[in-house]
Amino acid sequence: MDKKNRYQGNNGRGNPANKQKTEGLSWGRQVVLQLLRESPDRVQKVFLGKNAGESFARQIKTLAADGGIAVQAVDPDVLSDMCGQANHQGVACRxxxxxxxxxxxxxxxxxxxxxxxxxxxxxxxxxxNLGAIVRSAEACGASGILFPRRRGALPGGTVVKVSVGAALRLPMAGVTNIVRTIEQLQEAGFWTLGLENKRGRSLWEGEMPERVALVVGAEGEGLSRLAAETCDDLVQIPITGKTGSLNASVACALGMFEWARKWGPGVNLKGK
Structure with a gap:
């Protein structure tokens, strides 16, 4: 398969110093508010920009006080340095x-x-991409994410931020061998469905079993050869435009919600 036609995305290999600096930090208004409301036991300290609006600052301080969490006021430049120049929106927490x-x-x-x-x-x-996948997975009712412990993105501050805190709620398991993991899931009764770009049947056609392990490949490379050969079935998302490929997280979300359309928790909703 032509690698240029695989699901595309950034390689995510940023400055190692920034990655180490931001480890354990979550940032962004919605993320921090959600953590303070839903998982205050996970929050160790809040860093609030001195330029945060009065109403927002009051909201943060009230929630932090309810959870017995310290709030430290910091200059915006200091906050930017802590978050590796990410768009922190005036607040972060460890x-x-x-x-x-x-x-x-x-x-x-x-x-x-x-x-x-x-x-x-x-x-x-x-x-x-990992954060976006986790967010979509929790939203559609998935029961967990499995990822390699080496040679791939790992859950950290960026993943928590992009997932809007879903990474702290959805079960996530690290594995050492993806092919062996696929085999173990098959042994446990899961139908393993590999998501490809230019081969396999259409995702919109055929049966969708009720117990599915959706296997998604890396940006640019797609599924490894052995992983694709091990899956029970391969599917692709029909694309009619000239773009030729979808971002890995978008393709994964489409695959997950195709399962949810038939088997997800909201399948019986009417008029909502």
Whole structure:
């Protein structure tokens, strides 16, 4: 398969110094507010820009006080330096790390029967794509994300930010071998569906089993050869325009919501 036609995206390899500096930090108004409301036990300290609006600052301080969390006022330039020049929107917080489970521990949390969606990431590189995938996965009712512990993006501050805190709620498991993981999921009764770009049947055609592991490849490279060969089936998203490919997180979201359209928690909603 032509690598140029694979799902595209940035490689996510930023400045290592910035990556280390922002580790454990989450930023952005919506993210910090959501953490303070839903997971205050995970928040260790809030850094509030001195130029934050009075109304927003009051809201942050009230929520932090309710959770017994310290708030430190900092200059905007200091906050920008802490967040690696990211768009922090005047607030950041230091939170506990994203909980990364082992494969076996994740499987123990899953019900033995009924619809289930897991997402297997075959070396996604860009933390922004990982965050977007996690956000969509939680929104559609997926039960967990599996990703390689090496040679791929790992959950951190950027992933928490982009996922709007979903990375702190959705079970996430690190694995050592993607192909072996696909095989183990097959042994556990999951239909493994590889998402490709230029081969496989249309995602809109055929049956969608109720217990699916959706396997998504890396930006630029797509699924590895062995991962594609191991999957039970390969599907592609029909594209009629001249673009030729979709961002990995967008393609993954379409795949997840195609499962959710039939089996997701909102499938019986009427008039909403």
């Amino acid at each position: 939170s506990g790390d994203v909980s990364i489970m082992d494969f076996e521990d994740l499987m123990k949390t899953l019900p033995a029967e009924g619809p289930l969606l897991l997402v297997v990431l075959d070396h996604i590189q860009d933390p922004h």
